[in-house]
Amino acid sequence: MRLARDLGRRKLRSTLTITGIAIGIMALVVFGSMANKMNALIGGGSKYYADKDIVSIGNMYSGNFQPLSLSDVAKIEAVDGVAAASPSIEMMLDDKEATSMGMPEMIGGFVPGGDKGLESFRLDVSTGRKLTADDHGNVAVLGCDLARSKNASVGGKITLRGVDFTVVGILAPTLTAPDKEAMMPLDAAQQLFMKTLPPIIQANLKASDIATSIVVYPKEGVSPETLKTRLEAALGSSYTVMDGKDFDAMLGSISIIFSLVLTGVAMLSLLVGGLSTINTMAMAVAERTREIGIKRAIGASRWRIRREVVAESAAIGFIAGAIGLLIGAAMTVFFNDLGRASGNVLFELTLGTSVTALVFATGLGAVAGFVPAWHASRLDPVTALRYE
Amino acid sequence: MAILKGLNLRKTYSKGHRNSVEALKGVEITIDKGEMVAIMGPSGSGKSTLMHILGLLHAPDANHGPVPELYFGGQNVASLSDDARTKIRARRMGFVFQDYNLVPTLTAAENVMLACEYAGTTGGKAKAAAIEALGLVGLVDRAGHKPVELSGGEQQRVAIARALVNKPEIVLADEPTGNLDSERSAEVLALLRQFNREHGQTIVLVTHDSEVGEACDRVIKMRDGRIRDDGGRAGLPAMAAPAVAMPAPAVAMPA
Numbered sequence: 001m002r003l004a005r006d007l008g009r010r011k012l013r014s015t016l017t018i019t020g021i022a023i024g025i026m027a028l029v030v031f032g033s034m035a036n037k038m039n040a041l042i043g044g045g046s047k048y049y050a051d052k053d054i055v056s057i058g059n060m061y062s063g064n065f066q067p068l069s070l071s072d073v074a075k076i077e078a079v080d081g082v083a084a085a086s087p088s089i090e091m092m093l094d095d096k097e098a099t100s101m102g103m104p105e106m107i108g109g110f111v112p113g114g115d116k117g118l119e120s121f122r123l124d125v126s127t128g129r130k131l132t133a134d135d136h137g138n139v140a141v142l143g144c145d146l147a148r149s150k151n152a153s154v155g156g157k158i159t160l161r162g163v164d165f166t167v168v169g170i171l172a173p174t175l176t177a178p179d180k181e182a183m184m185p186l187d188a189a190q191q192l193f194m195k196t197l198p199p200i201i202q203a204n205l206k207a208s209d210i211a212t213s214i215v216v217y218p219k220e221g222v223s224p225e226t227l228k229t230r231l232e233a234a235l236g237s238s239y240t241v242m243d244g245k246d247f248d249a250m251l252g253s254i255s256i257i258f259s260l261v262l263t264g265v266a267m268l269s270l271l272v273g274g275l276s277t278i279n280t281m282a283m284a285v286a287e288r289t290r291e292i293g294i295k296r297a298i299g300a301s302r303w304r305i306r307r308e309v310v311a312e313s314a315a316i317g318f319i320a321g322a323i324g325l326l327i328g329a330a331m332t333v334f335f336n337d338l339g340r341a342s343g344n345v346l347f348e349l350t351l352g353t354s355v356t357a358l359v360f361a362t363g364l365g366a367v368a369g370f371v372p373a374w375h376a377s378r379l380d381p382v383t384a385l386r387y388e
Numbered sequence: 389m390a391i392l393k394g395l396n397l398r399k400t401y402s403k404g405h406r407n408s409v410e411a412l413k414g415v416e417i418t419i420d421k422g423e424m425v426a427i428m429g430p431s432g433s434g435k436s437t438l439m440h441i442l443g444l445l446h447a448p449d450a451n452h453g454p455v456p457e458l459y460f461g462g463q464n465v466a467s468l469s470d471d472a473r474t475k476i477r478a479r480r481m482g483f484v485f486q487d488y489n490l491v492p493t494l495t496a497a498e499n500v501m502l503a504c505e506y507a508g509t510t511g512g513k514a515k516a517a518a519i520e521a522l523g524l525v526g527l528v529d530r531a532g533h534k535p536v537e538l539s540g541g542e543q544q545r546v547a548i549a550r551a552l553v554n555k556p557e558i559v560l561a562d563e564p565t566g567n568l569d570s571e572r573s574a575e576v577l578a579l580l581r582q583f584n585r586e587h588g589q590t591i592v593l594v595t596h597d598s599e600v601g602e603a604c605d606r607v608i609k610m611r612d613g614r615i616r617d618d619g620g621r622a623g624l625p626a627m628a629a630p631a632v633a634m635p636a637p638a639v640a641m642p643a
């Protein structure tokens with residue numbers, strides 16, 4: 001292959017240029033995989049929240065949060081268009097783990113069957129069993145990542161917020177929030193949650209009466225948005241009602257900023273790689289001035305000279321892209337394996353990201369070849385032949 | 389029959405502000421089909437410039453004075469576009485240079501094939517043509533060697549094979565023996581002479597070497613950008629009696 005021989009003429013320079021782009025592509029692959037994972041996480045949430053409303057008082061992140069009373073369930077069920085209202089407790093597994101990449105580990109308490117079969121987000125167990133309406137007290141079903149990080153297995157014990165639980169099931173991977181969640185009957189979660197509240201508040205509450213949120217399923221033909229309006233009217237302004245759109249608005253912007261920052265970093269390194277390719281090809285053209293003169297003299301058209309330079313430049317990009325993709329893929333696999341132990345699977349390399357990286361690298365190489373190619377094609381054959 | 393005929397060929401090279409060289413000051417030249425012609429003259433006489441114009445590497449100046457004309461196979465090619473001139477060079481002309489000018493990364497056969505590709509022949513056909521051309525110059529066994537693995541004489545023979553592979557109407561050679569010792573020079577010259585005799589190949593060569601000149605059918609002598617002696621072919625400047633009307637020189641065709 002002639003092209004490969006031309007690339008091999010200046011091994012050091014070709015290698016350096018290829019390395020430059022490969023690093024950029026590697027960054028693109030790694031950060032791209034990270035954004036994929038993030039988007040899968042958010043996508044999962046978006047899907048979960050799409051067909052329901054969540055009622056709470058205040059919210060957990062803004063500080064004015066208050067627990068709901070189970071009597072609120074009856075109030076909600078009385079609203080026209082409500083098919084089911086299921087109280088739940090959502091809390092951090094560990095208060096200290098507030099800042100981590102991706103989702104934090106969570107405890108979720110719920111009433112099995114409280115959704116009356118309306119929940120469309122399917123959760124399956126890979127081992128053991130799901131929770132049933134007959135389960136009460138300290139039994140738990142663990143998300144796959146949580147089970148791995150806590151080294152828990154079905155039939156074994158796990159300590160959650162200082163209390164021992166029997167593991168009855170482990171969930172199949174969902175790539176989203178439930179992977180890091182411990183699910184338990186509502187009454188067990190109520191006990192755990194009660195202990196996190198200040199004593200003065202505890203004094204006025206009964207553990208068996210509290211919930212952090214109530215999941216509301218609309219009747220068929222009633223949209224979550226319509227129901228949200230009715231719920232707000234019925235419950236009053238101290239309650240917060242969120243539908244799928246609110247969730248998307250809250251997390252969608254985070255996702256966009258995240259993607260932009262990652263893409264920006266990757267693009268910056270690719271810009272450097274691209275400039276280095278222009279330099280390499282400009283040098284190659286200068287060195288081969290005489291050769292281009294020969295080719296022009298014996299009948300190579302300007303178009304053909306341009307094509308040769310651009311093809312060589314694109315080949316540099318393609319090779320660099322393939323190398324960068326391989327290293328990037330290896331890194332995501334390596335760090336995922338490393339992170340799995342602690343339940344932090346941060347990367348998801350998709351076919352789309354791989355193809356994009358490769359096409360982008362090749363395109364970058366080709367574009368970087370344009371200016372040197374144009375210059376080469378404008379050389380006067382006679383002058384070029386005399387060039388030493 | 390004239391294969392190449394030029395009238396009012398002028399060329400001025402500007403080498404910067406207020407510094408230009410009038411390399412060709414109005415030349416009339418005719419090359420007949422089947423001729424082997426040498427263009428001779430001292431450095432700066434304009435012989436290379438004339439060669440570049442005849443080989444369509446440069447266009448003659450047309451911005452002042454009488455309109456230049458250059459006929460190749462009956463077609464006026466004096467003012468063709470770069471692309472059109474390139475196409476003619478690729479398909480109908482062959483070039484041999486003083487410095488061999490082979491592409492260093494390509495083997496002898498690939499160098500010859502390059503000329504085929506530019507002329508529109510590719511793949512197996514190009515390869516077969518290249519091997520055949522290398523056979524004509526006696527280098528089939530060197531087909532897979534790169535230029536650095538070949539001697540100067542061998543490189544120049546590869547260049548001749550490259551010039552001949554498309555069976556061009558004319559071969560233009562710029563100091564083809566300039567870098568060779570006398571023995572290799574004689575070999576290369578004999579080779580060109582042989583193609584001229586056996587295949588009626590029209591050859592124009594620029595040379596300093598009077599021995600090369602003597603081996604040709606005709607010598608055109610140049611000085612100061614003009615033709616001083618066209619070796620007995622028609623070239624009376626300006627008067628333009630049609631060259632075809634003049635008796636063609638007796639070229640010994642039989643081998």
